[in-house]
Structure formats: structure tokens, C-alpha cells
Amino acid sequence: MRLFLTSALMIGLATPVSAFDSLEELGEALFFDVNLSKNRTQSCATCHDPENGFVDPRETDVGRAVSLGDDGESLGDRTAPTATYAKFTPDFEQMDKRAWRGGMFWDGRAAGLAGQAGGPPLNPIEMGMPDEASVVARLAEDPDYVAAFKALFGDAVWDNDEAAYDAMTQAIAAFESTDLFSPFDSKYDRFLRGEVELSDDEELGRVLFFSEQFTNCNLCHQVRVSPIAQDETFTNYEYHNIGVPVNGAVRAANGVEGPDLGLLANPDVDSADAGGRYKVPTLRNVAVTGPYMHNGVFEDLRTVMLFYNKYNTLDKARQINPETDKPWAMPEIPQNLAVTELTHGPALDDKRIDALVAFMKTLTDARYEHLLEE
Structure with a gap:
């Protein structure tokens, strides 16, 4: 699948002379290569499908909440976030005792896009390869890769498995x-x-x-100072615990026990204040990349809005999850809740909730707008 080469014509780039004429073209081939997984069934694009907002569109026993591994049995515990606009994510940093931002994955444990790309091939419940050497051996099976790696990184890149793996990422x-x-x-x-x-x-x-008087949306989902910035990614890349409940269906299916610690699972973080926090996701393409939250516990975008709204209302009807017809479940980790951010602003009526959903639909890239109707 020559996605980038086809898209290059649409976005005004020159047509490449050869398949791997650049690092980007080599990366495209690698992104779609199922041979980089243990059973040769899964690529980066499997869980980050370019035709579906770069998320995983596959149905599993738990819907689309989490992804199925290369072994055809393993289910993850967190949803695969969209890869769109991920390049703007800053490096991971601790800003003060109780504030962190940046980094890749839901807990910021990987540095940059390359760091993230190196994770799934070696994850036993994802692509399942045992080590970097095994991945490099798969790469070496393809003479086009061998030639391209030498051309782009030098002949010595194949002398060291770590160097070759890094080149891939x-x-x-x-x-x-x-x-x-x-x-x-x-x-x-x-x-x-x-x-x-x-x-x-x-x-x-x-x-x-964009009004802090009437909503709390932009407290976490605005990174630029101006509300009309043309490069707004709709996340400040910070970490918050917003009280997301356990996805019981996922846990029953994957057998994971104990709480998901969120940011505290990042090996570079050891503060108890980090427990239950997750990186604020971009709202770009949010209307077509559900289900929602780090564990896919909510199916509908409007449900997400009602979940936030429950913190600002005493209305008993608003304390019911419309997807279960039961009261909102308790947070998986009740400590460290972002109370200040969650309770900022008044309760919203249906008209305003629907208006916010309508606005978020406008954040859908042109190539995915047909998915809004589907």
C-alpha cells in the first residue's frame, strides 16, 4: 500500500523517484509491514489504520475498546490512541511536584515518535517479537530494506542490532x-x-x-494562547485523573488484575501524586476515533460530555450513564482527581452539550469527514 506516495500528489509533494528514495518512504513501508510481528499478521497500521483516523477499527470480544494482539488472542488494557498530530507532542517533563506533560503513550513512557514506534514490536501482547535482534532479522529478509538502510544510515547500520532497530524507528x-x-x-x-x-x-x-466562564474544555484541550491559532492541537499534553471508571468488560476478557496506575506506571515517575493520571489526548478527529478514554469505557462522544458534566450538577438524571442506564461508576483510582479542573464552570444543558459535540465534529480531518455520517 503506497499511501504516502499517493497522498504526496494530493498535498503537492514531488513524486518520488524510487520506492525508498527518502526516510519517509522507508518509514511508510515499515509502517505497513506485517512481517515485523511474530506471526506476520500485524503492522503499525493494524492498530493505527490510516483509513480510520489512525486508530484500530477491528471488532473484538470487547468491541473496539482495546486491540487484539498478533497472537490472535491477547487483548490490551488501554485503547490505541490516534497517531494523527502526534508529532507535536513535546518531550516528557515534570513541571513541578504535581504536574507533568509530554511523552508518548498514555503514560508518557516513550520519548518521541521514534521511541513510541519501538514499543509495539517488542510488546508480548501486541506484535510479540522476542527482542530487537529478531526484528532486525526480519528486516534483513528484505533486500530493499537492506539497501535502503545502508543508503540512509550507512553500511555499518547492519553491524549492530540496536543501531538497525533504532534506524527502523x-x-x-x-x-x-x-x-x-x-x-x-x-x-x-x-x-x-x-x-x-x-x-x-x-x-x-x-x-x-474557548470560554472558561461557561466550560472547562480549554483548561486541558488548548495549547496555544490564541483561540484562533491555526496550529492548535487541542491538548496541553498534561496529565490528569478525571475519574474514569474501570472498563469491566475489558478486564473480564483480558484477565488483567489490579488498577491501571496511569502515569505512575511510567518508570521515570515515582510520585504517588501521579497515580490515575493520563495524558490529555488531542481532540483532532475525536468524533471518528472512539471509543473513548484510555480504556475505551465510553462508546459515544456525547456520553463523554455527560460524564464531565456530572461533576457540575446535582440533577439526579445527570448522574446516570446513558450507556448503562446506571449511576456513573466510581473512578478506578479515586485519589488525585483533578477537582479544580473538573468542577470549573456551570452545569450544561442539552443544547450546550450538543453544541460542543457539534463543534468537536468540525475538528475532523477532511479525509475522514465521511466517517461522521457512518
Whole structure:
């Protein structure tokens, strides 16, 4: 599948002379290569499907909440986040005693796109390869890879498994850094450029979203100072515990016991204050990349809005999860809740909740807008 080469024509790039004429083109081939998994059934694109917002569209015994591994049996415990706009994620850092930002994965444990790309091939419940040497051996089976690695990294790259594995991750990261992953061409972007108008509901949602008086959305989902910044990624990349409950269906299926510690699972973090925190995800393509939260516990985007709204209302009807018809379940980790952020702003009525959902739909890249109807 020559996705980048086809898209290159659409985004105005020159047509490459050869298959691996650049690091990005090599990375594209690697991104789609199922031979980099133990049973040769799974690639990066399996869980980050470019036709589905770079998330996993496969149905499993627990729906699409988590991904199925290369062995055809293992189920993960966290959902695969979209790879769109991931290149803008800053390096992981602890800003103060109780604040962290950046890094890849839900807990920030990997450094940059290359660090993230190196994780799944070696994860026993994902692509399942036993070690870097085994992955490099698979790479060496392909003469095109051998030639491309030498051309791009030097002949010595094959003398050391670690160097060759690192080269692979760099190539994948280069592909993920192309405009294909972050085109900034959603209806919202076109609105900022004066090319389209928003509907009344979308405009109300936009105003509410950026207003700290009426919502708490932009406390975590705005990184630029200006509310009309044309490169807004709709996340500040910080970590918060918003009280997400356990996904009982996932746990019953994958057999995982004990709480998911969130940021505290990051080996570089040892503060109890980090427990239950997860990185704020981008809202780019959010309307087409459900289910939602780090464990896929909510199916619908409107449910997510109602979940947030429960912190700001005493209305008994608002304390019911519409997907279960039961009261909202307790947080998996009740400590370290982001009380200040969660309780900021008044309760929202249906009109405003629907307007916010309408606005978030405008953050869908043009190539995925057909998924909004599906």
C-alpha cells in the first residue's frame, strides 16, 4: 500500500523517484509491514489504520475498546490512541511536584515518535517479537530494506542490532511526521481560513469551548494562547485523573488484575501524586476515533460530555450513564482527581452539550469527514 506516495500528489509533494528514495518512504513501508510481528499478521497500521483516523477499527470480544494482539488472542488494557498530530507532542517533563506533560503513550513512557514506534514490536501482547535482534532479522529478509538502510544510515547500520532497530524507528517516525498525519484541513481549519462558515450549533460550541466562564474544555484541550491559532492541537499534553471508571468488560476478557496506575506506571515517575493520571489526548478527529478514554469505557462522544458534566450538577438524571442506564461508576483510582479542573464552570444543558459535540465534529480531518455520517 503506497499511501504516502499517493497522498504526496494530493498535498503537492514531488513524486518520488524510487520506492525508498527518502526516510519517509522507508518509514511508510515499515509502517505497513506485517512481517515485523511474530506471526506476520500485524503492522503499525493494524492498530493505527490510516483509513480510520489512525486508530484500530477491528471488532473484538470487547468491541473496539482495546486491540487484539498478533497472537490472535491477547487483548490490551488501554485503547490505541490516534497517531494523527502526534508529532507535536513535546518531550516528557515534570513541571513541578504535581504536574507533568509530554511523552508518548498514555503514560508518557516513550520519548518521541521514534521511541513510541519501538514499543509495539517488542510488546508480548501486541506484535510479540522476542527482542530487537529478531526484528532486525526480519528486516534483513528484505533486500530493499537492506539497501535502503545502508543508503540512509550507512553500511555499518547492519553491524549492530540496536543501531538497525533504532534506524527502523527513526524511519517510522519520519513517516509519521509527514503532513498525511497532520493536514490541518478540518472544517474548523477551513473556517479559520475563511473558506467555510460554521453552523449555528457549531459556532455556539466553538464559543463555549474557548470560554472558561461557561466550560472547562480549554483548561486541558488548548495549547496555544490564541483561540484562533491555526496550529492548535487541542491538548496541553498534561496529565490528569478525571475519574474514569474501570472498563469491566475489558478486564473480564483480558484477565488483567489490579488498577491501571496511569502515569505512575511510567518508570521515570515515582510520585504517588501521579497515580490515575493520563495524558490529555488531542481532540483532532475525536468524533471518528472512539471509543473513548484510555480504556475505551465510553462508546459515544456525547456520553463523554455527560460524564464531565456530572461533576457540575446535582440533577439526579445527570448522574446516570446513558450507556448503562446506571449511576456513573466510581473512578478506578479515586485519589488525585483533578477537582479544580473538573468542577470549573456551570452545569450544561442539552443544547450546550450538543453544541460542543457539534463543534468537536468540525475538528475532523477532511479525509475522514465521511466517517461522521457512518
